Amino acid sequence: MAADSTPAPAAPAGPAEPRHGLRIFLIWLVASAIADPIIWFVWGPHMPPGAMSSAAASQQTDMTVMAVMSAPVMLFVLIYFIYALITWRQKPGDEEDGPPIHGNARVSASWIIGTSVIVLGLFVYGTVELIAPAGAGAGEGNTPIWRPSGGTPLQVQVIAQQWRFTYRYPQFGGFETTELLLPAGREVQFNVTSLDVIHSFWAIQLAVKADANPQLNNVAYTKTLHTGTFTVRCSELCGLWHGAMFDTGRVVSVAAFQRCSHEQHAFSPHAYLRSFREEVTKWPSRSSRRRPGSLAGESPGERGLPVPGGCGRRCTPG
């Protein structure tokens, strides 16, 4: 009995367990405080697709925001992982199992709430950014909901066909080129269509992307901000030479654009196009072959109309 009443000797007290949570939090806080400004100020301005247009600048901001938001999450995971490897690694001769853990409501709740706030916040932010500015450079279909405010945008008809894009400027006599030329600081409305199969017009550095569907007009907007060159690429697999369906466009000064448009307009085939449109109404839906002379008529020259000679030539704005 006496033995039973004798209290068991207390286990020798080891060193106090450090506050691991606080340590991890402080390390994470410092790392995030270093990483986020670097992402925002150093990496952000160089993120694709650049800032050549309003849509591009907006997308670049979005990419930067996403990186700034996700960096702390990634850092937390990495820091916890590395901390665990260092602190709780198995010591020599230690064969004991770790203590069973049956959950921690505080940790679970913090994780769920934290990630939910981040994801929902980015969802709202992303949705708003899809609307501003003017549809974020995406194709909005034939009846766009989000239009740029104020002023008449420069109209550019983007015509895709296997395997080339061509660009028509209806406000400048309808001249058409194989190189997309845009003035800086102007709202642009792209009317994207296709003459054959489904293509996709992707002006990468302008952050404009719109499907080109036959017999449909897909409208996209952007505002050019800076001069420079950009790449246009078809982003819809469209056949044998899909990989070669790309070209280079330019954003030039307004004066250079006007000079080029006048140069092209001097050869504008607007009258020629009119005759083309008249004839195209007779065009069957399927390709048909006809014998020469079956659509006999006057040529533009015979009608006294100018016969274009320079449309499609590359303009050198200097």
Add this chain to the structure above:
Amino acid sequence: MSLPVRIATLLVAFVAVVGGAVFVVIHYLLGGPPVEDFTAGHAAGQPVNVVMQTDASSDPAAVPDHPTWVSYFIKSPQTGAWVHTTLFKVPANARVNMTILGYDGSTPIRNPLWGQVTGTIGGVAYYGGKPVTTVNGWNGPYLIQHTFAIPSLGLNVPVEAGPGTCLTGPCTNNAHSTTTFSFMTPSHAGVFRWQCFIPCGLSFLYGNGGPMSTIGYMSGNMEVVG
């Protein structure tokens, strides 16, 4: 199933799979039209004369795969024979005098831009010796059958339709149109694809597919040798 039968089945299946793979590699990846070489014996500074023809369809003996497809042919610089191919090799920085004999009827252009002559020397092509810079293609005086275009060189030439349609290409005796033009090859080596920009695949949806999408018919490569 006995062991010998199982082994035999396995061997047959293995041979079938390997044979199929070899067939695909040889027939589709390594096969293809021949390349006409215009560099052999070429003297620097001399022009290269390339002669091609277009046909609405071909003699099955000449084009056994798809005789009903519209197609280009190239005249061999070595033998003078018409070869069913759209691949040819030319020297760099050389003037190419191109002659295209038109044995095909007209096909409407879908985009008037392709009625423009661009990228040739002088920005001009010649229909039967008469200079043209822009062709309507819909209502004359000239009608178009195809285009010869090398996009990366900015070259586009609408090819005049023939007075008749030859259905047994390569043709030699029928009446034909003659489109001529010249252009300079780049100073650097490379492979430049060329194609027709008028969807002309008869019986294909909107004229696409078939000959438009097959090398050897309405598109090919010009290899520039440095």
